[in-house]
Amino acid sequence: MRIVNEAKALIKENIRDYGMFIALFVIMITFNVLTNGMFMSSRNISNLLDSAGYIAVLAVGMTLVIVIRHIDLSVGYIAGFLGAVAAILLMQQGWSVFLVIPVILLLGMVIGLFNGLLIAQLGIPAFVATLAGMLIFRGALLQVTAGTGTIIVQNTFFNAIGNGFIPSVMEINSLHLTTLLIGLITILFFVYGEIKTRIDRIKYTFEVVSVPIFVLKLVFISFIIGYITYILAGYNGFSWTVIIVLVVTMIYHFITSKTVLGRQIYAVGSNPEAAHLSGINVKKVTYMVMGSMSMLAALSGIMYTARLQSATTTAGMLFELDAIAAAYVGGVSSAGGVGKVTGAIIGAIVMASLTNGMNLMGVGISYQYMIRGGVLAGAVIFDVITRKRGK
Amino acid sequence: MAENILEMHTITKEFPGVKALDNVTFQVEKGEIHCLVGENGAGKSTLMKVLSGVYPYGEYDGDIVLNGKVQQFNTINDSENAGIAIIYQELALFPDLPVYENIYIGNEVKNKGIINWNQTIIKSIDMLKKVNLKVKPETLIKDLGVGKQQLVEIAKALSKNVQLLILDEPTAALNEDDSENLLNLIKALKTQGITCIMITHKLKEVVTIADKATVIRDGQTICTLDAKKGEVNERTIIKNMVGRELNDIYPKRPEKKIGETVLELQDWSAYDQQLGRHVVKKADISLRKGEIIGLAGLMGSGRTELALSMFGNPKNYKIKGTLLLNNKATHFKHTSDAIKEGLAYVTEDRKGKGLFLTQNITTNITAANLNGISSNGILNMNEEVTVAERYKDSINIKSSSINQLVGKLSGGNQQKVSISKWLFVSPDILILDEPTRGIDVGAKFEIYTVMNELISRGMSIIMISSELGEVLGMSDRIYVMAEGEIKGEITSDEADQEKIMELATQ
The missing domain is CATH 3.40.50.300 (P-loop containing nucleotide triphosphate hydrolases)
Structure with missing residues (x-):
């Protein structure tokens, strides 16, 4: 009984953190039942994660932008434009893919720093500054694709970013070995990390959860990682997209939760004036966040171009709104200072699951938009209500 | 004895854990300039908020009697309708709107719901004359200095047929010329029969302008001084303002080692x-x-x-x-x-x-x-x-x-x-x-x-x-x-x- 009570208390205390995991879980189970198991099939999950990738990386950056109380509407067409530039450099200029990727990412960062200049230095509202960027890069995309129309990319290495899978050394029972190994290593790292944290906390005589709950948590999360790995291993294994999203998430999660810069970002979002008086350079933080946002937009553009194996004239349309929706579903708060990058990833997967699941069920596109809108509104209402109750 | 335009009887206002006003009695004679003085946090502003309906009837104890009638203000509008206007230290003007719109905002000159702008401008010219402010009514507020903005506020109050004008530290942000102007205007308004309550920290002003001065300390009325009896002077006011016993206890200082x-x-x-x-x-x-x-x-x-x-x-x-x-x-x-x-x-x-x-x-x-x-x-x-x-x-x-x-x-x-x-x-x-x-x-x-x-x-x-x-x-x-x-x-x-x-x- 004690364990149950402790678990209940934990969930109650952390409802905001666990809420969207529970929501995702419910959505997945529901769709799986409604589609007779088609939703959770290896092939579909692999497909779903790949289709969420280019929005997920945007949502990570957007979360930080919203945390510091700004918004970035330009990311969609920055992604579209830079994706097209990447295609041009590869196909028309004949650049090596190893040169193209860093150059595009750098270009993205420069654009973001310019946004930062407008917002932090000149004090232009982010909404307006990035709305201007959105129009400008839409035009720029049309301009660079004007002569050629859609640019087909015929570079297997580049296209693998959006379509390829990590190589498998061999297959066991038709399961992807490298994927299984990565999954296993991830589980081991996770368990090791959790145990180490626990030992550290005990050493500092801090409070820890009871042993049964701790073991339960380890088993549960290991099981989920293991299960996803198993599903993906049954198809083609981890795709490069999934790997990229995981790496981006890990880097950003580390920065936001374990570094001084991360602290400063949340401090600026929580109370900019107090942050300034605490010696935090608010402008610098704004530059960093806007720069990182557009760099991720560049990455998103690369992923999207690779996925389509071509740069189109409409690439990037409404990406920014999907990213903003994913960030809000993932628990970011518009009041500033609250929101996690892991939440943004879950948010992106929730939104992609809805689209994917409803497509499988053959729901009409008109209903799809309404339902996704409803979910977004629901997520924000949930956020507001839990925050009020917290007070 | 002239009649009192305002009597506030045994006003008590409590905030959670604090008694901001404790049995305050405050009387203002018709047509006088009455200064309200006291330290920060003494309760002056709270008293004025009670009077103007910011704290509605029922949130405080005691009676407000205006022109012999007990009043129950629930909103600021109620007090305005009764002829009370309050001008706060932070001016409540709209910087990007012209003077005439500011004067008549919330009190528009209208016919069947449609604003008559020409009439508004003509009326506002009259109001500006009353406060002796020589600017075009089309001037934007943000293009005026603080002193002139204050006059616009007063013009706004006058446009509502104010009988009792309350000014909360009106000269705090003004330079000496503007302050003097303002004090002269208040004296001029007095001759037109407008009663004025002024909260101020500058005792010299009190001495020059006040017919009476009430000192408030720790939420209580300490005394009301009368200029006719020669009581309104800086020394007497200060003595009454600070006469508080120091109840708080301070820890003993360790040995002082003061260096470079x-x-x-x-x-x-x-x-x-x-x-x-x-x-x-x-x-x-x-x-x-x-x-x-x-x-x-x-x-x-x-x-x-x-x-x-x-x-x-x-x-x-x-x-x-x-x-x-x-x-x-x-x-x-x-x-x-x-x-x-x-x-x-x-x-x-x-x-x-x-x-x-x-x-x-x-x-x-x-x-x-x-x-x-x-x-x-x-x-x-x-x-x-x-x-x-x-x-x-x-x-x-x-x-x-x-x-x-x-x-x-x-x-x-x-x-x-x-x-x-x-x-x-x-x-x-x-x-x-x-x-x-x-x-x-x-x-x-x-x-x-x-x-x-x-x-x-x-x-x-x-x-x-x-x-x-x-x-x-x-x-x-x-x-x-x-x-x-x-x-x-x-x-x-x-x-x-x-x-x-x-x-x-x-």
């Missing part, structure tokens, strides 16, 4: 570009090691502005003058420079500018010194928790755990978190801006004890405070500010409440 001068400001001025005036004028102050200096003065006297201007200047004032730190001229580009050089500033506005309310105690305490818990930019979270626990114990922050959100703590505990944040920076010079505002007696005593501990370790403290008792009880030397200037320096031996108040009300 650590900080000096010379000829220090700060110009606020947004307000368009100097907020600090040619200030000279010095601070020695192990010393507490008190910075006394009334609200708006420039104390906070002085502190901010030396603490890395976050408000971007234009600064003139020299800041000497350990006898070396120094210039801080950003608050972070000031922090690096050993300064710390605990703000008066802990919720608005001091704390991260959506974050927990731990993150708040370490926010100003993240380098102290990190190496190469990576945080050591366990170390951080140890730091937070240390301050929670040593400063006695009462909370369920260090993971509690700061927004949920009581005022006193929030203040302790705010101070802990700055102690973790290990500053040499600590600026405390109203360190005990709005916190209970127990927490106050704890904060005083911490201050004494800090100076015995060689820290120096600048304490900005509106509480005279606190200033007298804690400081070694006291600077008194008014209108952005240092009006005087008093050592703690020769200081008393009257002397400080005399300088502060100049």
Whole structure:
């Protein structure tokens, strides 16, 4: 009984953190039942994660932008434009893919720093500054694709970013070995990390959860990682997209939760004036966040171009709104200072699951938009209500 | 005896834990200029808010009698309809709208719901004449100086057929010419039969203009002085303003070890570009090691502005003058420079500018010194928790755990978190801006004890405070500010409440 009570208390205390995991879980189970198991099939999950990738990386950056109380509407067409530039450099200029990727990412960062200049230095509202960027890069995309129309990319290495899978050394029972190994290593790292944290906390005589709950948590999360790995291993294994999203998430999660810069970002979002008086350079933080946002937009553009194996004239349309929706579903708060990058990833997967699941069920596109809108509104209402109750 | 236009009987208003007004009686004769004086927090503004309906009928005890009739105001509109207009220190004008729209906003000249702009302009010209303001009605408010804006406010009040005009520190932001203009206007309005209540800190003005002056102290009416009887003079007013017994107890100071001068400001001025005036004028102050200096003065006297201007200047004032730190001229580009050089500033506005309310105690305490818990930019979270626990114990922050959100703590505990944040920076010079505002007696005593501990370790403290008792009880030397200037320096031996108040009300 004690364990149950402790678990209940934990969930109650952390409802905001666990809420969207529970929501995702419910959505997945529901769709799986409604589609007779088609939703959770290896092939579909692999497909779903790949289709969420280019929005997920945007949502990570957007979360930080919203945390510091700004918004970035330009990311969609920055992604579209830079994706097209990447295609041009590869196909028309004949650049090596190893040169193209860093150059595009750098270009993205420069654009973001310019946004930062407008917002932090000149004090232009982010909404307006990035709305201007959105129009400008839409035009720029049309301009660079004007002569050629859609640019087909015929570079297997580049296209693998959006379509390829990590190589498998061999297959066991038709399961992807490298994927299984990565999954296993991830589980081991996770368990090791959790145990180490626990030992550290005990050493500092801090409070820890009871042993049964701790073991339960380890088993549960290991099981989920293991299960996803198993599903993906049954198809083609981890795709490069999934790997990229995981790496981006890990880097950003580390920065936001374990570094001084991360602290400063949340401090600026929580109370900019107090942050300034605490010696935090608010402008610098704004530059960093806007720069990182557009760099991720560049990455998103690369992923999207690779996925389509071509740069189109409409690439990037409404990406920014999907990213903003994913960030809000993932628990970011518009009041500033609250929101996690892991939440943004879950948010992106929730939104992609809805689209994917409803497509499988053959729901009409008109209903799809309404339902996704409803979910977004629901997520924000949930956020507001839990925050009020917290007070 | 002339009839009273206003009588407020036994008004009592309580806020959670505080009695802001305690049986206040206040009577204003028809056609007089009546000044309301008292220290910060004495209850003047609260009394005016009760009168104007900001605190609706039922939230206070007692009666408001206007022209012989008991009134029950539920909103500001009710009091306006009864002929009361109140003009606050922070003007309630719309900077981007023209003068005439501002005068008639909320009281539009209209026919069947449609505004007649031409009529509005014609009427506003009349109003402007009444207040003797020579500007075109089409002028935008933001293009007028503060003095003229004040006149527009009065014109707005007159347009509503005001009988009783209340002015809350009308001359605080004005220069001498504008102040004089305004006082003359009030006298002129008096001849037109308008009664005026004026809250002011400047006793010279009271002496020149008031027919009567009521002194309020600690939420109680102390006395009403009558100019006809020759009672309205600075000495009598000050005596009544400060006659408070000092009930608060201050911890004994450890043996004083005052050393070298650590900080000096010379000829220090700060110009606020947004307000368009100097907020600090040619200030000279010095601070020695192990010393507490008190910075006394009334609200708006420039104390906070002085502190901010030396603490890395976050408000971007234009600064003139020299800041000497350990006898070396120094210039801080950003608050972070000031922090690096050993300064710390605990703000008066802990919720608005001091704390991260959506974050927990731990993150708040370490926010100003993240380098102290990190190496190469990576945080050591366990170390951080140890730091937070240390301050929670040593400063006695009462909370369920260090993971509690700061927004949920009581005022006193929030203040302790705010101070802990700055102690973790290990500053040499600590600026405390109203360190005990709005916190209970127990927490106050704890904060005083911490201050004494800090100076015995060689820290120096600048304490900005509106509480005279606190200033007298804690400081070694006291600077008194008014209108952005240092009006005087008093050592703690020769200081008393009257002397400080005399300088502060100049």
